[in-house]
Amino acid sequence: MRESIRFYLGNVRHEVSGFSPTRTVLDWLREDRRRTGTKEGCNEGDCGACTVLVVRLEGDTLVWRAVNACIQFLWMLDGAQLFTVEDLRSPDGALNPVQQAMVDLHGAQCGFCTPGFVMSMVAYCKTPGASMEDEAINTALAGNLCRCTGYAPIVRAMKQALTKPGDALDTQTEAIKIRLKALADGQTVEIAGPEGRVTLPASADALAAAYQADPQATLVAGATDVGLWVTKGLRTLPHLISVGLVPDLHKIESTPEGLRIGAAVTYTEAKEPIAALLPDAGEIIRRIGSTQVRNAGTVCGNIGNGSPIGDGPPLLIAAGAVLKLRCGEAHRSLPLEEYFLAYGKQDRQPGEFIESVVIPQPQPGTVFRAYKISKRFDQDISAVLGAFSLVFDDAGRIATARIAFGGMAATPKRAHATEAALQGQFWTETTVKAAQDAMKADFAPISDMRSSAWYRQTVAVNLLTRLFVETAPEHTGTETRLAGWKEQAHV
Amino acid sequence: MSEALTKPTAQIVPGGASKSLRHESARMHVSGSAAYIDDLPEPQGLLHVVPGLSTKAHARIVSMDLEAVRAVPGVVCVLTAADIPGDNQVSAVGKGDEPLLADGEVSFYGQPIFIVVAESRGVARRAAKLAKIEYEERSAVLNIAQAREAGGVLVWRPLVMSRGDVETGLAAAPRRLSGQVTVGGQEHFYLEGQAALAQPGEEGEMRVWSSTQHPTETQHMVAHCLHVRSNLVTVEVRRMGGAFGGKESQANTPACLAAIAAHVTGQAAKMRLDRDDDMMMTGKRHDFVIDYEVGFDDAGSILAVDMALAARCGWAADLSGPVVDRALFHADNAYFYPDVRFKSEPLKTNTQSNTAYRGFGGPQGIVAAERVIEEVAFATGLDPLDVRVRNVYGTGTRNITPYHMTVEDSIAAEIMTQLAGRCDYRQRRQALRGANKSSPFIKRGIALTPVKFGISFTATHYNQAGALVHVYTDGSVQVNHGGTEMGQGLHTKMVQIAMREFGLTEDRVRITATTTGKVPNTSATAASSGADLNGMAVLDAVQKIKARLVSFAAEHWQVPEESVQFLPDGVQVGEQIISFPELTKAAYFARVSLSANGFYKTPKISWNPATGRGRPFYYFAYGAACAEVAIDLLTGENRIERVDILHDAGQSLNPAIDIGQIEGGFVQGAGWLTMEELVWDDTGRLRTHAPSTYKIPACSDRPRIFNVALLENSPNQEATIFRSKAVGEPPFVHGVAVLQAISDALASLNDYQTCPQLDAPATPEQILRTAERMRQQAAH
Ligand SMILES: Cc1cc2nc3c(=O)[nH]c(=O)nc-3n(C[C@H](O)[C@H](O)[C@H](O)COP(=O)(O)OP(=O)(O)OC[C@H]3O[C@@H](n4cnc5c(N)ncnc54)[C@H](O)[C@@H]3O)c2cc1C
Ligand code: FES
């Protein structure tokens, strides 16, 4: 067992111990290291001013990811290479191509958002297959807010930088690999600090044991949720247990049951495999948080927090996903919807944790659609999320309907009455109308700062219309979406 | 001035004023080395200050138990109103209605009551939550409707502007209609939150580094709160991470609180607000409810307009008086109303004290003016663009504003027509209407709106500025002036003026932090006037030094003064070229002063609110925007498909920077009118106090096609700095085109027969509700 964490900041190896388990990367950088290039704009993962680059070795490849330093705990850097804006210039002082493009094309006005943008842009440049398309760039930069420029010059700079051959960091690739390999010692880490401790189990077994020994501990996967309990809720968390750095939970596997997504798998990693199974889900995942949030946040953490407005749960419930739980040596499975018992209450025993979620292969003849409705398209919490899975029989009747909504109840919830109205029917306007009437019995949403109950109810009902228009052959060619329609041609 | 104006561009040094130059801090911005307040080296023993905020909208404080706060290890002290050595008052307009810390009574949810001073910010934040405050609640008014119901207490005198006889004009008009438009508020969301660092010095001196747009006012406030004279307080700001008006008066509170903490403890103290506290505490753009009545004829000529503009001002006056006045100044936008009356109603509410925000009330007035145009267009069946062009101010006639100022250069019609041609407005409008017929769920709309924006502070005495320019003997130059840099490129432009005048390249001219120690008694950098005022002051200082150098050179080299010229490759002295360093060194040895201060006051302006008459503005800046949007009738989602802007920056001081202001201003304006929504609950608690719930435009929200151009060959008619025009606020107004385009898309629901009367912000929900109403109208 190790009692310190080890990582690189720039070219300097850091071995740190005895710190508070809730110390964030941002506070450590700004307060302890006085590396003030990385800014704090919100301290809750929404503005991207604190974006830093975390590099990890996966197999033999380096994976470069932009994350929000404000909601990453320092210990989450164990085994990683961290770069901040201060590390980008080449040794002779020349600007990184991204920096140069931002200077040339007037990408900074007040400059406060700029270091964060630059880091996101550098990360994007290092993404295999990074495209010049506006849509792709928008997605890469959705987690960085700029109040001054209106983004236009930043996108121009992004495009200019993409035409450049690479940067000084690329020349260090081999050296970084060697360093990171040397850091990977496969040990469980236990840090005790003034305000509590943190355990980084080296395996799922070690995690099970640690959690069983202290069921009061807080599990942390990507901390995109737990981080805010600290930075905004000002909570002290006496014992954290890491899920996100457990190697055997960091796996996506095809199993006979379906696609199995381990508890340490981030949304970024899960996006393509899930989209391959359920194309429309790809667009939803693209809109969960931002690039930085998806680079840290996990699919299972999105379930773990039990939020009624999480996007993953309704999506996965409609897809018929099954949750795999583990407590000590005991394993059990349950249909995902049964996990959510009530607001703030889940079917999880003390010491029990989510090991994975399994998404079954859709049956032939399945039509799957999911719609995320929010005030802003990108990086916004849903007012309503509707996910629909219809299986048609050979005669064209709806054999089964699974429909789940987020934002409409105290938990992610299936629309049983709506489903019943659809079951066994032909897919016609009359059927849709009946289902829409039935939906009124399914939900009694609330009003809040995101939208009113009226809006939620109206939109939920209207989404059935959208579903119908998108899937009924007589409506082929009718435009139904302002965002994300490209991925889903009529089927 | 005359030489400066006629200088052929070939003689302007690269990057000199009137040419594009990158931001003076660009390399630092991208490298993370540009320092904001929280990045400055921390003095030894620095303490951190965190406020404790009210959790009631209106209440008497019955008791305060702060023991638990004090008991937290690391807490140095907890200070309340009683601990303020001087005045517990930060009213920016001297009204005395804005205590720095609540004293016995709280007037809004989020008002600072006490401060925790601690060794770390984390400790202070956690300790602040431990206060036990007992309140006795009082009735609170939270919005315009409630304020009116409760008798309509005002924070400022109402203003009436009138010309002609509106009653008669309305009565005589062949047609008339009336309506109401609601315009939402807006959070500034400067990326750098409010921050100040105070360091005590000798004998009561206090140095304050503050993220402020108004160092002089911050200096005065700190002095009053500490009960010292202004000469003991120095306020400095190198740059702000955005401000947009939100750091004009709002920056005073953190500066004063940090200074008080520093004064009491004798140690340096920093207050950097957490984003949520910042949004809970500080004022925002005023939301308005505007009632209008308009008389017009079938040809779309507006004959009379009567408007009442009510604003939610919050709990104290702050800058609400001039803000609400400016809404009136712009309720005509670019249009001549033969008979007109505007009345203001600056209402007091138990919410954050609303304040300056880019446009300063003007955009709200313009939204109302454009709604009136839209109403007339629907009533007459005309294209709104035709109604606009028909009603713009004339030259020679039809050119008197509601405040009796003559519009001397009405170019709005010309700009609109030029833009409509460039972006195929008419054809596209036709095509969209056709396409909408066959698209049941996605509808598209288009609109082209103008802006005419008055430039100058309406408080006449604010229209003055100072500068201080030093030339060193190696020929390098340091420029200082009273304006502050918040991203708008003001410092860059000031450097460019010195570059152009001296013929020096960028590396020879350095701008330094703005400080009350160098240029005193300055005005806020606001009202878009930063470059106009300070630029002339810098020019004045530079020309003083130049004049001394010219007479020195003429005497020293025995040439006539006219033959001395400052050129990009050196100073022409008769037949020879002397390098600038050589000249300055020689001048120094000849005991010529190489430092000068400059001063400027705007000519021609005056304004008398009592009579509602005057010439409050030196000139107007113009522009027009054409926006095309798509909306989804099932969800209310919306998207800006294309925007074309043609904007008048006069003879631009820096086209690249001005285009940046236009692009950024547009997106901010569009955000205000679409997705940005402030929501308070029934207890008066702001529920959208963080970027997780308050959504400003993200990258994908910018228009998919975005063309911005500066109006060419349009030097300012007035003798402004190199004939440029102010460009900070006017482009913000271009966002109005988006609201009108969404409205146009909605109008398709009733076959373009009725005005959708779409209120702002046009959130998805607002759009869906309006669509519902349109469908009902269509069904009848
Ligand atoms: C800026 C921002 C934007 C966001 N946008 C969205 C959005 O659009 N849609 C959306 O759905 N969510 C959004 N979120 C919420 C959050 O990012 C997601 O819920 C994310 O998936 C959480 O994953 P995580 O790994 O970061 O969880 P963590 O923060 O690590 O944990 C979340 C919760 O799950 C528990 N937990 C973690 N792992 C396990 C486990 N294996 N077993 C049991 N319990 C576990 C934790 O104890 C905690 O209660 C956003 C968050 C931020 C900060
Ligand atoms: S500070 Fe805003 S995302 Fe981290």
Ligand code: FES
């Ligand atoms: S440049 Fe000011 S926030 Fe982006």
